[in-house]
Amino acid sequence: MRPRSGISPSFVSEQRIRQLEQKLRAKEERIIVLETENALLHLKLAECQGMTGKSSTKELPNSFVNCKLHHLHGSARLTVIQLYEAIQRLKQDMRNLCLSALEFSKDFQNESRNSHYQILAAVQRLQLHKEAIQTFQIKALELEQSLHDVSERYQKEKEKRKILHNSLVELRGNIRVHCRIRPLLPFDAAPGELVLENRQRSLSEKVVCAADEETILVKCNRPGHALINKTVQFERVYSAVETQETVFADVSPLLTSLLDGYNVCIMAYGQTGSGKTYTMLGPQREDNFAFSLKDAPELGIIPRAAEEVFRLISEKPPGSHWIEVSVVEVYNNDVFDLLAKDNYGTTTGVKRDIITNKEGKSDIPLLVYEPVEDAVEFLELVNKGLQLRVKHPTLVHAHSSRSHLVVTLNITIMAVLEDGFGGGSSQKLNKEYFFNYPHTVKDDTPTFPSGTISPALLLTESTEKLKQMRTKLQLVDLAGSECVGMSGVTGAVLRETSFINRSLSALADVLGAISERRSHVPYRNSKLTHLLQDSIGGDAKLLLVLCVSPSQKYITESLQTLGFGTRARQIQRGQAKKRNQPGLSKSK
CATH class of the missing domain: 1.10.287 (Helix Hairpins)
Structure with a gap:
């Protein structure tokens, strides 16, 4: 020693x-x-x-x-x-x-x-x-041998989980309808009720409530008629006491399907002041609509979905997934790009046109897609878009949104597979070899900038093939339908209300035509339905969240919203298609 x-x-x-x-x-x-x-x-x-x-x-x-x-x-x-x-x-x-x-x-x-x-x-x-x-x-x-065996079993079980998960979602329906009842608020009192006792009595009367987790109960009480209790069934019903986290728990499985190769759309529908924006974004501040991850308990579906998507991507091989974001609004039947910038770099809403491409899908040429690396960057972009979103106060809601907001996450997945099928290990692929920002991907096919290296040259084995998959997550906060007499709007705001109601009516017409299996579906009657054509009538998995008020004051609007959801449930579509798109390949 x-x-x-x-x-x-x-x-x-x-x-x-x-x-x-x-x-x-x-x-x-x-x-x-x-x-x-x-x-x-x-x-x-x-x-x-x-x-x-x-x-x-x-x-x-x-x-x-x-x-x-x-x-x-x-x-x-x-x-x-x-x-x-x-x-x-x-x-x-x-x-x-x-x-x-x-x-x-x-x-x-x-x-x-x-x-x-x-x-x-x-x-x-x-x-x-x-x-x-x-x-x-x-x-x-x-241990190495055991780890190898466990890894093989894990991969097999992972593939089984994907199959079972997507089968479960498909069994539940590619179009799912949930309904959320907001709490009673002070402005739910009927006009003219100035006495405190009458106001408290009015607030205590709930005509719309959750009978159970799948049933909503509506008490139809009209003067001179007997009380009629009407029940409506949906896949999920949320009472007024259920939290944002509970609502999102039923949304997150769809995001897993998103990374498995399926398009997903989540849409909130309801009258003005029924809680759509709160459900989709979170609480509204007095000065603006900005929100951050610090508001964790109150965050809505959009920020929570972004966090979940990036969490799922973090479990994948580095560099194999990346996300591009677009934010648009449909205002007065026109589409505006809320991420477009002027010559000075200032974000400003730019009007865009909707076209139908050669595959029969809706597309917006020149729409800005911004790449994001994490949920924080995503929220910053969404906040920029929200600052430009049109909103005006009405008698129903002090911060009423006057446009339909559509936030889209395009997820590109690049993987190298042996023989073009499963079993090959993913390689890290630099997105600069495939995309040249701003957006240069058209019809799900990458356009390579001049002078860059072809992806086929990056493959180290002649038996390997490059597989590309692009999926889309659309998060939609619809503007609220409203009665002109109740909202008290005039002038330009009255014109906005007219366009909102017409676009929502066109959406209902599209749902009706699809459910009745008509040969012609009027997607182009409205820019809203044209924009959402791929999600409503296409192969995307659609979750429709109905937002209703429990007050007697808005019973008519609540019944209209529930009728809209009932028509959506009647739509029968084929199974959602997994978007497997082969890319460039290199073989002997």
């Missing part, structure tokens, strides 16, 4: 011992040199004694000899003393070195023993880790 410091204790001990051995050898050499010098000095001393004839000096006391030597040979004696002291110091150093070497040897042995134990423990741990890694590798292989 490698020590934390990066240098093993045994290595340090060996280095220290080498240093001590080198010092010891140096001391030993020094001792030999000194002993040699000592012997030479003894020889010289003997020669001196012989020359003086006093060879018996060795038998005399040391003090006498020392005295003589000091007296006769001071320099020689000093040298001997120095040599003796040096030898003593060297001997002491030798003893110290031996003790140090002995201590280092013991330390070295202890460190070696500890290092040996640590190495053995590290080897054991390494072996355990190796075995654990092998176990994890086996488990990882098993």
Whole structure:
């Protein structure tokens, strides 16, 4: 095992011992040199004694000899003393070195023993880790195989879910009619009821209410006639206490069908002040119609639908889906593009014409489609359009919309499929290779800008085919029908009311002609019906939300709205068609 410091204790001990051995050898050499010098000095001393004839000096006391030597040979004696002291110091150093070497040897042995134990423990741990890694590798292989199996089952179940989901929606009907009853409001009181007690009594009388989730009850009480309770059946009936979230819960399944390849249209119909705009957009502010995601509990179908669509797209491969948005209004039987801009970049409503293309579908040439990346950008565009929407106050509603609003989301899906069928993995395709903004897609076929790369060249396998699918979500907030006498409008607003009522009447005529299976359906009697031709009589899944007031004051308008919904339920159409459109392909 490698020590934390990066240098093993045994290595340090060996280095220290080498240093001590080198010092010891140096001391030993020094001792030999000194002993040699000592012997030479003894020889010289003997020669001196012989020359003086006093060879018996060795038998005399040391003090006498020392005295003589000091007296006769001071320099020689000093040298001997120095040599003796040096030898003593060297001997002491030798003893110290031996003790140090002995201590280092013991330390070295202890460190070696500890290092040996640590190495053995590290080897054991390494072996355990190796075995654990092998176990994890086996488990990882098993998990990968399990994940592969689960992914295959998930894809199969996903395809089954799509089939079952769309079958369920089709069993419920490609035209579904829901009815929502708004709460009683102060302006529901009959004209002239100024007494508080009478007003409270009037507000407490509800002549339209929900009997259950599929039945609406209308109390027809006319002067001089007996009370008649009339019931009408719809696919779903919402009482006055049910929230925006509850309403949208029945809308969201249609959005799943949208990404599965089906066109969807959601439309709100009812008299002025019955809650259509609240249902489709949310609460109206005093200054404008702007709304944001901060108003989450009160948001209507349009902003909630945008959030849900982008949530569903986020689960798809990146770059395989993108959305373009258009906002138009039908005002006085003319179509206006609310996203068109002038030469200065200011958004302004521009009048557009509706045509019928070669496939027999309605189209608006030069209509602006803005690309959006998320729900926030979508809401910003819708808010811009709402600022231009025509609205005037009436006696029935202070912020009455005087036009039909149509918000359209065009969803383009590009996928690369093996052999042109399912089973191939989606590739990320850059929309700049397929579309050149502003809108250049006509008849669901992309027009490629000059100089761009052909999509066929982007395919890496010769067996892969490019599949294009375009679906459309239309969100419609119709203007409200109203009685001229009750609304009290005059002048230009009276003309607006006339156009609104005529367009709604034309819509009812179209529904009647379709339900009666007439050979001719009068779509072109109104710009509204011409614009919604693909949704009403085409292959789109249509959800019609009826909005009614519970008040006796508007009983006539409520009955007319319920009659309109009843006629819509009688329409029999074929199954909605999935919009699978092959694009460019590359094959051998």
